Amino acid sequence: MTVTPETDMSDLAIASRAVLQPIFEIAESAGIPQDALEAYGRYKAKIDPALLPDRGVKPGKVVLVTGISPTPAGEGKSTVVVGLGDGLAAAGSKTMIALREPSLGPIFGMKGGATGGGYSQVLPMDEINMHFTGDFHAITSANNLLMAILDNHLHRGNALGIDPRRITFKRVLDMNDRALRNIVIGLGGPTEGVPREAGFDITVASEVMAVFCLATGLNDLRARLGRMTIGYTYEKTPVTVDDLGAAGAMTMLLKDAIKPNLVQTMAGTPALIHGGPFANIAHGCNSAIATNMARSLADVVVTEAGFGADLGAEKFMDIKARYAGCDPDAVVIVATIRALKMHGGVAKDALKAENVEAVRSGMANLARHASNIKKFGVQPVIAINRFTEDTDAELAVITGWAAENDIECAVADVWGQGGAGAGDLAAAVMRVIEAPNNFAPLYELARPVEEKILTVVQEIYGGDGVEYSAAAKRMLEQINANGWDGLPVCMAKTQYSFSDDPTLLGAPEGFTVQVRDLIPKTGAGFIVAITGAIMTMPGLPKVPAAMRMDVDENGNAVGLS
Incomplete structure (x- = not known):
């Protein structure tokens, strides 16, 4: 990968100047044979798990990247995932990255893109953020096929005795659209269906998405889809997708989507981007298939869980690791000086000024997350995602606390330097994953x-x-x-x-x-x-991110970050 000099330092501008390797070369470096690849243009491909060779070695170590409780100041977990992956690869480890696919709703709403930032990005960032290989469209279609079959069942006599008032599934759309949260369908007379209250969720909140990301293969996907409860009868007994007979057709819609997607970082590190459930209404991790595929191909896999460690990381360890067998060997907690200041009581518009006491006060949030990770029998590693205005005195608060508590800690400038800025972090991670741990979920499933x-x-x-x-x-x-x-x-x-x-x-x-x-x-x-007030269909902010997006005269994306 080479990047030409630039004056525009936006993520999109940096990404647009990167020279990518053909995806077949990335696959070759990862040990993926060409006959296992299904190319989507020059720089994206799907991988058929059935056509991968057995390396005959123990699956790779798993490094889970999580963060402190999010703030409007930003923490940069995805950027650290990519930078750390590049740093580990540069240090000689056979490394792969496994990330979630971005959802169009947050991209056009408040969050923007989700492919890392600066010189730590997965590419092609505009294509990954926009439609990618169509996985989310397939999940949306499978979900809505189910709902069409369900409403047709009601219209055709309701042989299962489903209570329309107790239907728990909704239609979905991969867009933030608050007007669709609560609707009435079936209006217009006897030929237009059975009137009932309904609504839309965003695609990433669908149980189909959660099933897609926890399934270990096509057969498991089919079985899980069939077990989904879509509502209850008038006698309050559950009704499943298998009761409706819809699981087979839904699986057919997902048979290509279930294959993980291969792309690359700016440094040429192979990356699998696949699936993307919410981290509050669901478990917030990329697909189990992609994580375990990466483990079969690499010695170290760097992956991510959504939001802070109290949500995504807890669910990775209590839900995903149980079902997928991908126990974490180390957990990296990403923190920024800016975010710690906000947890210490500083307003967003005052974050640039040095405030050592606010950092010290905000450390309570980071300290609790680190303590929580230890409860799973895994050692945390603190990654300080550095910003230009961070001072040595502020950084010393975190590094000093980590040293006092015998926790590995490193400052990383992955936005500005890519993998070269993650050398110390990569070394700290390697020290932890080479040591034994005693991972165990937080609770036994048999408990009430x-x-x-x-x-x-x-x-x-x-x-x-x-x-x-x-x-x-x-x-x-x-x-x-x-x-x-x-x-x-x-x-x-x-x-x-x-x-x-x-x-x-x-x-x-x-x-x-x-x-x-x-x-x-x-x-x-x-x-x-x-x-609390958890929404399964978000709305747009007053000024959506979409308002700054466009294409230039050559069809290139503008304003995507």
């Missing part, structure tokens, strides 16, 4: 649902207890009656706080988490506990 939720609230969030709404209590009874109580729990709460109140920054204590609903995801294999 209430105990599993309480364990997460007390051990990970630092809360005192849990209160359940009347609706949640009724659903808890139904979960137990239907034999779903042995599933792991998936906490749906705000990403901005350890609590369910987004205004409580830092490391709050003494709070009670309010569970307002429980949703059994019987195909994905977890129970979602809804807390």
Whole structure:
């Protein structure tokens, strides 16, 4: 990879000047034979798992990258994933990266793109952010085929006795569109279907997405889709996709999408980008198939979990690792001086000024995340994602704390230097993954649902207890009656706080988490506990990111970051 000198330092401008290697060369460097590749142009390809050779070696080590509780100042987890992967590769490790696919809703809404930044990006960034290989469209179509079959079943006499008031599945769209959250369908007379209240979720919140990302192969995908509960009869017995007979057609729509996507970093490190569930309503990790494929090809796999360690990392270890067998060998916690200042009480517009005391105060958030990772029997590594305005005195607060607590810590300038800025971080990670660990999930599945939720609230969030709404209590009874109580729990709460109140920054204590609903995801294999004001269909901000996007006279993307 080469990059020409530039004056425009936006992510898109840096990416547009990179010279990419043909995807067949990237595949060859990763040990992927050409007959296993299905090319999507010159720089993207799908990989057929059935055509990969067996390396005959132990699967690669897993490095999970997570972060402190997110703030508007930004933490840069994806950028650190890419920079660390490039740094490990430069140090001689056979390395692959495994990331989630970006969702169009956040891209056009508030977040923008999700392919890293600066000189630590996966490419081609504009194509990855826009449609990519069509996986999300396939998931959207599979979800909506199910709903069309369901509503047709109601229209054709409802032989299963489904109660239209107790249908729990919605149609989906990969876009932020608040007007579709609650709608009425079937209007227009007897030939137009059965009128009922309905709505849309964003595609990444669909259980089809969660199933897609936890399935270990095509047969497992088909079985999980069939087990999904889509509603209840008038007698309150669950109705599954298999009851409707829709799982086969849904699987057919997903048979190509389930193959992981191969791309590259700016430095030419192979990267698999596949799947992308929400990190609150679902488990927030890329597909199990991609992670384990990367482990079969590389000695070290760098992957990511969404939001802070209290959400994505906890779910990686309590949900994904259970089902996929991809136990983490090290967990990197990304922090920035800017974000720690916000947790220490500094407003966003005052972050550039040196404030050592605010960093010290904000350290409570990082310290709790680090302590939590140790509860899983894994050693954390602190990655300080450096910004130009960070001062030595501010950086010393974090490095000094880490040294006092015997935690590996490194400053990384991966945005400005790519893998070259991650040398110290890569060395720290290698020291940790070469040492033995005692990884174990936080709780046993046989424990009651209430105990599993309480364990997460007390051990990970630092809360005192849990209160359940009347609706949640009724659903808890139904979960137990239907034999779903042995599933792991998936906490749906705000990403901005350890609590369910987004205004409580830092490391709050003494709070009670309010569970307002429980949703059994019987195909994905977890129970979602809804807390706070979690939205499964986001809305656009006052000035959406889409308003700055365009194409130039040559059809190149403009304003995508």
